[in-house]
Amino acid sequence: MxxxxxxxxxxxxxxxxxxxxxxxxxxxxxxxxxxxxxxxxxxxxxxxxxxxxxxxxxxxxxxxxxxxxxxxxxxxxxxxxxxxxxxxxxxxxxxxxxxxxxxxxxxxxxxxxxxxxxxxxxxxxxxxxxxxxxxxxxxxxxxxxxxxxxxxxxxxxxxNDIFVKLPGISTSARNINWWSLGPLVMLRNLATWLGIINPFTETRQSINSPAATANLSAALTHRNLNNLPFPFNLHSIYTSYAFLGGIGCTLGLVFALLILHKDRLVLQNILLSLFGFNAPLLIKLPVLFNLWLVIPFVISPILSMLIGALFIQLKWAQPAVYEIFSGTPTFLLNFLGTNGNWGSLIATILAIGCSTAIYLPFIKAEAKYENKNLD
Structure with a gap:
């Protein structure tokens, strides 16, 4: 009952x-x-x-x-x-x-x-x-x-902001503490999935942490991105890789829907998702309060950040440093933020591909479940 x-x-x-x-x-x-x-x-x-x-x-x-x-x-x-x-x-x-x-x-x-x-x-x-x-x-x-x-x-x-805010991710730290960053990212995504944080407003990428500011200063002084003082920071890892398509890395979700021929939903949302506006997709599918999709919604940003960090660690890609235009498509954030580093673009594409692979089986399972209920 x-x-x-x-x-x-x-x-x-x-x-x-x-x-x-x-x-x-x-x-x-x-x-x-x-x-x-x-x-x-x-x-x-x-x-x-x-x-x-x-x-x-x-x-x-x-x-x-x-x-x-x-x-x-x-x-x-x-x-x-x-x-x-x-x-x-x-x-x-x-x-x-x-x-x-x-x-x-x-x-x-x-x-x-x-x-x-x-x-x-x-x-x-x-x-x-x-x-x-x-x-x-x-x-x-x-x-x-x-x-x-x-x-x-x-x-x-x-x-007292009990319902509308969660403890945020501090921008004052110069070095990333992975043991705290991962759980905080998962907590923030889970809060969005639970409707505690509204997904309406766009995700803005701004350079406001001391580490990102120091990197920008070094890049402007030396006119290159070599030997940056803080290659791993919230700007180069969190805001650059955790919001591909909006919170939850839902650009991968859009491509998963495209693979499953959900053409009408994709057509309505693909332009918005390219620019990081995914509130309609979260409402329509829905992703919010959907037990089938909570796992990929929480895990995709973590995997995306790890891919970005790995590429930067292996020096296959450079960390995003430069301030870019407001409303830049999310898949171009790292490419333009590094002044055209192709390794950063490849890392971004790989992260989107991995997000698609994560979302796809869950979308298939949900579709199968809905069809079974309809029958």
Whole structure:
């Protein structure tokens, strides 16, 4: 009975995720345009020598995208509460939206209102509690008052970043501690898979650690990438190899889907994945909360980083040092970050190939499982 209940809940969750997929897809394409075309240092802005100043529009676009993502998550909570509830109380759906809206509202000292995006997991938890507990409250007015109170409590908790952040990977260390880096990468990917970290925003590659800055300074001084002081650092290993296609190295997942002739899904997401925007793919497949795909989603970035580290250690490739255009396709990060080192490009292609090989059997197993259930 418990197994059937879990399957029913999983199916309800997956169906609701499918309903918000078009909105997530639109948001991802708008973010792609914003980061590559509206940004003065954007990839397309630079390679096509676009001199038009879009700074004002870029700022407005950032605000509107945040609002779009917030409304999408509120809509997700509304639909999930409706699909989970066995009672036809229209105010139950509104209660979920009210709780989330109050929880995400921030009023500054100057009385300016800003919004914090709730995590997908938080939306699911609130929707579940409303669907199964609020229906027991006798009067709609009391339910609305209770929703406002719960939203206020969640708001206080969110101010401490309990739900929206995890301990990050420190950028202050000059040398990589592999014993801590591996578990932290796996933890961050697992948190994304669990919906604790939202995958909406693009992955940015920036040189901000002391080791990466020292490497850049040495490269500019000597005009080559030989004898860098810190060849192994978070910039050259973590941000350069762990996000090929977005978090989870999902460019390999796209090619696995292509091998299995999932042409429509690939067509909708391959351009986004090339630039590191994989939120629509994580929602549509879905990867989030999918037990079949958690293993490759967590393991692929680790293997990709090990391939990059091995190539750098054997001096078959050089570590990425140079700052590149904003929104550069993820498969070109290392090639351009090393000013055209072919060994880095080969390492990247090999990492993507290995990710594809990791994802492929799990995708096949899931497809076989779904077909069996349909039969």
């Amino acid at each position: 418990l197994k059937n209940y879990n399957q029913k809940f999983q199916q309800t969750l997956n169906n609701t995720l499918q309903n918000i997929y078009p909105l997530i897809l639109i948001d991802a394409y708008l973010r792609l345009i914003k980061i590559t075309l509206l940004n003065p240092n954007g990839f397309f802005t630079q390679i096509f020598h676009i001199h038009q100043n879009f700074s004002t529009f870029n700022h407005l676009c950032t605000q509107y995208l945040t609002i779009l993502e917030l409304l999408t998550l509120l809509f997700f909570g509304y639909l999930l509460t409706q699909n989970l509830s066995n009672f036809q109380h229209s105010d139950l759906n509104f209660s979920t939206v009210l709780i989330l809206a109050v929880a995400c509202m921030n009023i500054g000292p100057d009385l300016r209102m800003t919004w914090t995006l709730p995590s997908i997991l938080l939306v699911i938890i609130i929707s579940y509690l409303v669907a199964y507990l609020f229906c027991k409250v006798p009067w709609p007015t009391i339910r609305i008052i209770l929703a406002f109170f719960v939203g206020y409590i969640v708001n206080l908790i969110q101010q």
